[in-house]
Amino acid sequence: MALTLAQPAHSELVIRKSRFIGCVQAVPDREHAQAIVARLRAGHPQAAHVCWALLAGGQSAANDDGEPGGTAGRPMLEVLRRQDLEGVLATVVRYFGGVKLGAGGLVRAYTDAVAQALLGAQKLPLRRTLALRCAVPYALEGMLRRELQQAGALLGDVIHGDEVELAFSVADDAAAALTARLNEAGQGALRWLD
Structure with a gap:
C-alpha cells in the first residue's frame, strides 16, 4: 500500500x-x-x-x-x-x-x-479520492451535508443560487455507496454536475 x-x-x-x-x-x-x-x-x-x-x-x-x-x-x-x-x-x-x-x-x-x-x-x-459536484433544492441541503459528513467526505465550494451546488471529495472506495445513497435520498431532485 x-x-x-x-x-x-x-x-x-x-x-x-x-x-x-x-x-x-x-x-x-x-x-x-x-x-x-x-x-x-x-x-x-x-x-x-x-x-x-x-x-x-x-x-x-x-x-x-x-x-x-x-x-x-x-x-x-x-x-x-x-x-x-x-x-x-x-x-x-x-x-x-x-x-x-x-x-x-x-x-x-x-x-x-x-x-x-x-x-x-x-x-x-494514501487514500485516493474522487472529486464530485451536485446540485439540490434548498430543502435537501441539510440531508446532503449529513450524508457527506457521515461518509467522511471533504466539503469544498458551496454555491447558493437557484439551488445549492456542492463540491466535495470522497475516498475512492466509498464513492459508489455514497452516490447511491444520495441518489436514493434525493428522490430524483439531485443533479450531478461535471
Whole structure:
C-alpha cells in the first residue's frame, strides 16, 4: 500500500564543510512541487544547488540542479521509491563548503539528507479520492451535508443560487455507496454536475 506524509519533515547534515538541508513533504502534483522549489530558491539565494525529486503518479521527476548528472535527484527519487511513498516531494538545499565530495560522496550526501528527513516523518496510508459536484433544492441541503459528513467526505465550494451546488471529495472506495445513497435520498431532485 502506498504511503504519504502527514506533514513536512526536515533534516540538516554537514559533510566536509558543505551544508545539506533536506525536506520531505506531501504534494498533490508537479505544479505544486515546482512552486515549492521556486520558493526554496528564493529563500536560499546563496545556496549552490536546490535539488529535488518528486513521486506523484505519472508526474514523477528528479532534478540535479547543476550537480553532476545522476548524483542528486535520481538517488533522492530512489529513496522515496524504496519507502513506497506517493505524492511526496523531497528537496535538498546545498551550501557548498569548498571541498568537492566526488560522485559517490554526493550520492551518499543527498540520499542521507532525504533518509534522515524521512526518519522523522509520520507516514500515512494514501487514500485516493474522487472529486464530485451536485446540485439540490434548498430543502435537501441539510440531508446532503449529513450524508457527506457521515461518509467522511471533504466539503469544498458551496454555491447558493437557484439551488445549492456542492463540491466535495470522497475516498475512492466509498464513492459508489455514497452516490447511491444520495441518489436514493434525493428522490430524483439531485443533479450531478461535471
